[in-house]
Amino acid sequence: MSVGMHGIRTAGDLVLRMQISKKMRLNEAKEYVAKKLGTDVYTLSDEYAMKEIREELGIGTINAVPGQPKGLKAKAKIAELLDIKIPCVDLMR
Amino acid sequence: MSKIHTRMGDGRRVEMTREEIKAEIEDGNNNAATKGKVPSLTDDELDHLVDIFTTPERFVSVNPEDLVVMSTDVAPDTIFMNYSEYGGVGVPTDTVTAQMIAERVCGSDCVQNAFRGGNLKGTSVSIMQVRQDIEALAMNTIAPIIYTTMPNMGAYFKPDGPFDNCGDLMAAGKIKEGQETYEAIVPSIVKDAMYISEMVTSIGADCINLDTAAAAGDAEFQAVLEATEKITKELGLPVLINMSNHFVMGMHGEVEYNGKRLAGMMPHDQAKVVEESGASVYGPVVNTNTKKSVAWNVAKAAAVMKECGKQSNLPIHPNLGMGVCGAPMAEIPPIDAVSRAAKALVEVGRVDGF
Numbered sequence: 001m002s003v004g005m006h007g008i009r010t011a012g013d014l015v016l017r018m019q020i021s022k023k024m025r026l027n028e029a030k031e032y033v034a035k036k037l038g039t040d041v042y043t044l045s046d047e048y049a050m051k052e053i054r055e056e057l058g059i060g061t062i063n064a065v066p067g068q069p070k071g072l073k074a075k076a077k078i079a080e081l082l083d084i085k086i087p088c089v090d091l092m093r
Numbered sequence: 094m095s096k097i098h099t100r101m102g103d104g105r106r107v108e109m110t111r112e113e114i115k116a117e118i119e120d121g122n123n124n125a126a127t128k129g130k131v132p133s134l135t136d137d138e139l140d141h142l143v144d145i146f147t148t149p150e151r152f153v154s155v156n157p158e159d160l161v162v163m164s165t166d167v168a169p170d171t172i173f174m175n176y177s178e179y180g181g182v183g184v185p186t187d188t189v190t191a192q193m194i195a196e197r198v199c200g201s202d203c204v205q206n207a208f209r210g211g212n213l214k215g216t217s218v219s220i221m222q223v224r225q226d227i228e229a230l231a232m233n234t235i236a237p238i239i240y241t242t243m244p245n246m247g248a249y250f251k252p253d254g255p256f257d258n259c260g261d262l263m264a265a266g267k268i269k270e271g272q273e274t275y276e277a278i279v280p281s282i283v284k285d286a287m288y289i290s291e292m293v294t295s296i297g298a299d300c301i302n303l304d305t306a307a308a309a310g311d312a313e314f315q316a317v318l319e320a321t322e323k324i325t326k327e328l329g330l331p332v333l334i335n336m337s338n339h340f341v342m343g344m345h346g347e348v349e350y351n352g353k354r355l356a357g358m359m360p361h362d363q364a365k366v367v368e369e370s371g372a373s374v375y376g377p378v379v380n381t382n383t384k385k386s387v388a389w390n391v392a393k394a395a396a397v398m399k400e401c402g403k404q405s406n407l408p409i410h411p412n413l414g415m416g417v418c419g420a421p422m423a424e425i426p427p428i429d430a431v432s433r434a435a436k437a438l439v440e441v442g443r444v445d446g447f
Binding site: 001002003004005006007008009010012013015016017019020021023024025026029030041042045046059060062064070071072074075078086087088089090091 | 152153154155157158159160161162163164196197198199200201202203231232233234235236237238294296297298299300330331333373374406407408428431432435436439444445446447
């Protein structure tokens with residue numbers, strides 16, 4: 001709670017994806033994600049900025065806004081954006 | 094001299110002076126160096142730990158750019174499970190809803206699924222239900238899906254499994270028979286881990302967490318490493334390895350992985366074999382000593398984690414929960430203690446997540 005990025009509130013899910021799929025250390029993963037999102041490492045942990053970025057890119061937020069990508073649809077966008085394979089997205093395709 | 098509220102490793106609140114806390118931190122650091130066989134923290138790092146433990150705020154944190162991520166062995170399932178071992182709160186819901194709550198309400202970095210108790214052996218007969226859960230998770234959540242399971246070598250002993258109890262054989266003086274039985278169970282664990290991995294891969298899980306590794310000692314750790322090698326090479330499924338305790342117990346005593354003896358292996362050496370096995374994330378453990386203060390335990394854990402990070406190229410996610418890595422051994426770990434442990438492991442231990 002005290003030191004976490006907090007998932008889709010910010011970009012925690014994206015950073016963890018890079019650690020799991022590419023074995024990136026924390027700083028490398030953050031820099032990679034920030035570059036792909038067109039922002040900086042500081043902003044990755046900013047809920048206010050990340051809500052706008054996530055909505056604009058269609059990669060899902062904590063708010064279940066009708067019509068906004070959620071679940072598998074959001075993950076398909078994340079796979080494209082981060083240039084990684086997401087297994088359930090591959091299965092869907 | 095003013096007193097500072099702090100805690101013991103069992104969660105009890107105690108009062109100490111700044112000098113007493115500093116002495117605890119130095120002693121914990123010395124213990125890591127002598128017993129844990131890692132380099133001591135620097136004077137600046139020790140001073141920083143003293144600052145963390147003497148600040149009066151109840152809750153401490155880190156700079157925004159230093160925030161970390163959290164993988165998990167079971168956390169979101171604690172919303173609905175009432176297993177005391179999980180510390181679950183028993184809210185009547187189901188695993189998929191619990192994960193969605195964890196992701197959207199609690200801000201969890203991942204979602205996860207684990208069949209009740211998490212045993213590899215038990216899961217292999219319930220895999221269809223597991224796959225239904227994962228399929229629903231895949232459709233409804235955004236964060237990476239971790240499937241968590243534990244090798245639990247003890248579940249392979251009679252009467253639950255086909256093998257004699259290795260511990261009983263050893264206790265009866267049948268050392269050779271005990272060792273041979275440990276060795277005979279390893280392929281069964283690898284086979285079950287591979288089967289479960291195939292099943293969760295086929296339905297879209299992002300990775301598998303082989304959790305509580307080496308709980309039954311060195312042969313179990315060998316099984317986890319061999320399973321990881323096979324899963325990553327043959328299925329391409331990323332593996333997270335999370336340990337059960339600080340050093341690997343030498344229940345067999347002679348098993349090796351890549352020519353390295355596993356018995357007695359410390360976290361900074363475990364990190365190397367975990368990396369060699371092909372795993373993606375390594376979760377080391379430092380057991381909390383309940384008779385020592387949280388400051389003592391956290392100093393020890395921070396020194397160990399710092400060395401793990403130096404010895405491995407993998408992301409290091411120490412297990413920070415009740416009774417490990419400085420968190421008090423209490424069912425509801427106090428946030429003042431846990432937040433201090435987390436801050437110390439990030440700023441001094443330089444961990445990549447939890």
